[in-house]
Amino acid sequence: MFIIFSSENAELTYCLFRVSKFEKVCGNIRLKDKIGIFALLCILCMVHIVECHEISLNPDFDTHQSPYDILYILEGEEKHKLRESLSSLQFEVTQNDFTEPPYRNDYYDLKDKGDYKCVICGHNLFKSDTKYDSGSGWPSFYEPDGEVVERPDTSSNRNRTEVVCGNCGAHLGHLFKDGPEDKTGMRYCINSASLKFDKGGSE
Numbered sequence: 001m002f003i004i005f006s007s008e009n010a011e012l013t014y015c016l017f018r019v020s021k022f023e024k025v026c027g028n029i030r031l032k033d034k035i036g037i038f039a040l041l042c043i044l045c046m047v048h049i050v051e052c053h054e055i056s057l058n059p060d061f062d063t064h065q066s067p068y069d070i071l072y073i074l075e076g077e078e079k080h081k082l083r084e085s086l087s088s089l090q091f092e093v094t095q096n097d098f099t100e101p102p103y104r105n106d107y108y109d110l111k112d113k114g115d116y117k118c119v120i121c122g123h124n125l126f127k128s129d130t131k132y133d134s135g136s137g138w139p140s141f142y143e144p145d146g147e148v149v150e151r152p153d154t155s156s157n158r159n160r161t162e163v164v165c166g167n168c169g170a171h172l173g174h175l176f177k178d179g180p181e182d183k184t185g186m187r188y189c190i191n192s193a194s195l196k197f198d199k200g201g202s203e
Contacts, residue, residue: 086119093193094120094170097155097162102137105192109133114199115145116190123147123167125195126188132180138173139190142183150175163188170194 083091092098102108107116116126116139124146126139134140147166152159153174161175172194179187 082120087193090119090193093191094172097171099173100138100191100193105138107139107192107195107197108137110139110197112197112199114197116141116195117198118165118168118170118172119194119196120170121165121168122196123165125165125172126190130183134179134187134189136187136189139192139195140179141188141190142179142186144188148172148188163190165194 079095082095086094089098089100093100111128113128115124116128116131117124125144125148126141127145130141130143130145132140132142149164149166149169150161151164153162154160163172163175164170165172171191173188173190176187176189177185179185
């Protein structure tokens, strides 16, 4: 996929950019539709055009931060600081509803006693006493300990129930009605990346 820009400046008549060049920036922003994505790419490409022009006039022009300055403006100071304090996976899961790989995460088979807290705000979410092996490859609980919010999720052309932190709204995972029948019958399928484990917290 390419984006082409033209300019009155003969040196910048055609600027051709692969979208993948900005994949790291665009992939970390939650945009709802193609118009938003296109608008973002236009901004980034125009920034690059200006940089090319400035470099032609001043070889010492500093360009290394410009795309992320735009990212900072779009996200806001709070989310920008949050991005810096989390791993890329933690940010994508909690802020952009990403799902981590099954069986390749920190807590799916953890059997230690303790509390599972929100990685963003530290809010109590689940206790190890309600954790069980669902065979899904993700941490699974049959009931929450703290306040979580459930809301409809129709992404990926599926009707599901999303689970978010009741305190800060961070994405946690999804709720399914295939949990232990002798308990609640519910399965809170939660991303490890959205959790912070407090060992011994339940004791």
